[in-house]
Amino acid sequence: MTGSGFDPAVFEDSAIDEETRAINARIDKVFENAPPIDTVPPQVMRDARARGEGVFAARPKTERAVVRDIEGPGGPVGLRIVAPAAPRGVYLHFHGGGWVNGANDQNDPLLLHFADRLGLAVVSVNYRLAPENPYPAAPDDCEAAARWLVANARSEFGTDWLAIGGESAGAHLAAVTLLRMRDRHGYNGFEAANLVFGVFDMALTPSVRNWGPRRLVLNTHSIAWFRDVFAPDPATWASPDVSPIQGDLRGLPPALFTCGTLDPLLDDTLFMHARWMAAGNHAQIELFPGGAHGFSSFGGPLAKRFTARVDRFLEERLG
Template sequence: MSGSNPFDPKLFTAEAISPETKGINDFIVGAMKDLPEWWEIGVGTFREQRARGEGAFPLAPKSPLAREIAIDGKAGNKVTLRVVAPENPSGVYLHIHGGGWVLGGADQQDPLLERIAKNANLACVSVEYRLAPEHPYPAGPDDCEAAAIWLAKNAKTEFGTDKLTIGGESAGAHLSAVTLIRMRDKHGFTGFAGANLVFGAFDMSMTPSQRAFGNERLILRTLDIEKFGDAFLPPEIDRRDPDVSPLYARLHDMPPALFSIGTRDALLDDSLFMHARWIAAGNEAELAVFPGGAHGFVAFPGDLAAAANKRADDFLKRVTAG
């Protein structure tokens, strides 16, 4: 689906979009057409509706394999880690969920964690980080940093392996990049073997594709990006601070990364730009472009999601091999 050349212009044309993918996108737009806005009905109400599977995203069943660990965060805060692990894992995947820093939760990721645990033989550890607007920046990044510090110290004892990977979707990809940079700069730790960064938001000052996407309700509109950013970031924060927008960070000594993005995603530029900067800083990186993929497309059934998820599983398995 991604093609041997991710910069092949044909991948970005309407003709490259399969009828199945177009049908999925049409379904998403229809399912979201009358959905209330979270900032109008209240974020708590919206979270409850989403947890019940209302809206466009499929309901994620809870895994009987999941367990939770409570660790110490900053300033006495406790952080919950949700774990789905195979026997004798070959590595650990620190997963950070998406949701615009406002929505989602670790306990809504179980099917994803089960898939990666099975296909890549990794112990999957998803972070229940604090959400905005109740807990704006830097609360969420601080919790993800605490989880990474804990794994760097305890993965071998807890899971029998200290081979670490990291990744997430959307805001989770953003927080993964921020965590990698914090671990390098604040803790001198560059021990992650790979980063799986799926349709991430890497520039909080808004890339051209974010600004130009418009109002089509295909999961993520320009307005949604603005509302999420305003909820997450206090007004005095510089939106190009590298701790806020990792696109502007020094990116030396980063692990091999896979950037996955659909061509119908408002965050398209974020992955294109970040992939280029990752390589320019001397790191290994792959770019997987999926024609017609909307924001969040990996959560919907179909060939496009299957191809993207297999590419991610294969990447994680490869970087933790040996």
């Protein structure tokens, strides 16, 4: 399942290990009587996630993090930085949460892992959230953070080696930021893109449309709702700035695409990986049997394999 392809056996039910089945059963139980997502006020949703309620446990915060603001198009953009003493490179990180949820102080174990295991300084971005701040607020903030990093990586961290990545909506924002940096600023110096169970097509891919009501973290209704509050004007959905899969993908960095086979967003990963390669870029894909959306946060064997796979990809690029 490495390199540019994968074994079709990854989609077989027999490929799913028992611990992953148990994790998915617990997720089903959490959402069994949960209210529809569009009936929960966004701030209530955010507060619950910050407390670690639901399927995403609260993660410990590190005292090593440095918090600073940079100038952004809509006001200050917050950065959370975790860095080793002598960074080998810098990883620009965008958190997930459907452009509505999450924050850059909810991923410190990930930031610490990249810093301590790979020697990367990690800069995680607190972009503006929908529905209070719909498109283009979040991409604008992520673009501002990327521009700041390109201009200041050498002076701030002693290195010009840059990678970019994120999870779910964060992977979407990473792809959009790469296109903006190339097209608006003539910059194509990112050395790696780590695109984790991302959403790349606002028209909704077949796996999203055909998923149905089962809310294994996400379902067809919740994905459409997240899309609608982020980009409420359907006229924007075909734009590469909203659906990066629609863009000219030439000249983008080597990318690793990862996704679970029980993620409604599976086709987004499959299709974007294919388009990335068709544009002449290096691309790798890894699919994880039975993985739900967000599986890398739920522990178990899939999460361990995922971490090792991302580490290997970034180590290869650090070279």
